[in-house]
Amino acid sequence: MHIDVNNAFLSWTAIDKLKNGEKVDIRTIPAIIGGDEAKRSGIVLAKSMKAKECGVVTGEPIYQARKKCPNLQVFHGDYKMYMQYSDKLYTLLLEYTDKIERYSIDECFLDMTNFLQNETLLDKAKEISMRIKNELGFTVNVGVAHNKLLAKMASDFTKPDKVHTLYKEEIPTKMWKLPVIELFMLGRKTVPKLYNMHITTIGDLAKADKNLLIKKFGKHGKLMWEYANGIDDSEVHYQKEQPKCIGNSVTLPMDVQDIRKLEEIVLTLVEQVTYRLRKEELLAQVVNVQLRTKEFKDFSHQQKLDFATSSTKPIYEQATKLLHEMYKTIEPIRLVGVRVDGLIAKNEVQLSLFADTNEKQNKLDEVVDNLKEKYGYNMITRAGKLEVDNIVKIRESK
DNA sequence: TCTGGGGTCCTAGGACCC
């Protein structure tokens, strides 16, 4: 089964407001959850049905959505609150199976193979759907199928509050008629290329020459042909996996060219990233810095460290080096990102010739972390960074 | 008042080794 919360951010905001005494249910009016236009992060993250009817789409700029829908109401998201609703959903689902993959904040895959007893899968799906609505106050779509791909495709059929099946024999009638963009893992870059090959529906793709697709698209070609034919043998990954990378980035309220400013922003991001790294008890082996220009061109540089570390100082030094490498071709910068890669568990660390032996630095990080833990992330900061902190307020929830 | 932020995976090309 694939379970997908209908308009998750909007629904959760709606029920949270109702709980706090708000009279109108924002699910019943033209409304969206969006970023902050003044901070240049004004895009649509979720929309109500009424907003959708106006033609509002997820990901578009809010000003554009407002043009389509003049009486649109805009609300900001609250990640911490969303996580609480996500946890409630997960807890309820655990009553049905312990093999649950939390695919995202609002999506789960359930492996029901060993939990059917006498009921059919479909009855269970209906029961789950009903209980979520009654006990948690929001609706979901449930997709029922014999693999993850088909379950996910099924949960995406008509919304909201629906249970759909997509069994093997239903593939031609329920899936093949859909436009090819609807297929999982086909995005805006690949679809025009398929159109040029006269492939417009998922059915066209399913019947296309597999080898030709592989020749044109490599591994991705094989995958899309298999998906179009409903082939997928991936497991439900119900055990929490160690992250492969940790990164934070900010779109700046205004373009920045001053390298000193950029350095300070990088420092803020490094502190954020390494804080998360230490909380997860991981060490990083690679540092990556990303810049986006005001023309929306992205650049990134990365480099391996001589030793695995989670310490602010060496990671900041590496990040500054990378920033300066890229600064040569400087243009006004819109976004700055810092990411660490090649993560390993702290207790699995190999002894290196250049081991991270700076006890003093590690101790300092620990003290700062504890203060942040106790008094809030933004309660302690560097004196030299106060100005940047005003530009780049780090969200407490992260 | 144009276009978020968090991720994963893949590919191509270059350096280097034998």
Added chain:
DNA sequence: TCTGGGGTCCTAGGACCC
């Protein structure tokens, strides 16, 4: 006498997901 072929590791960029 004028340039092989196997491999690994690293980096930059891009596609896709929610």
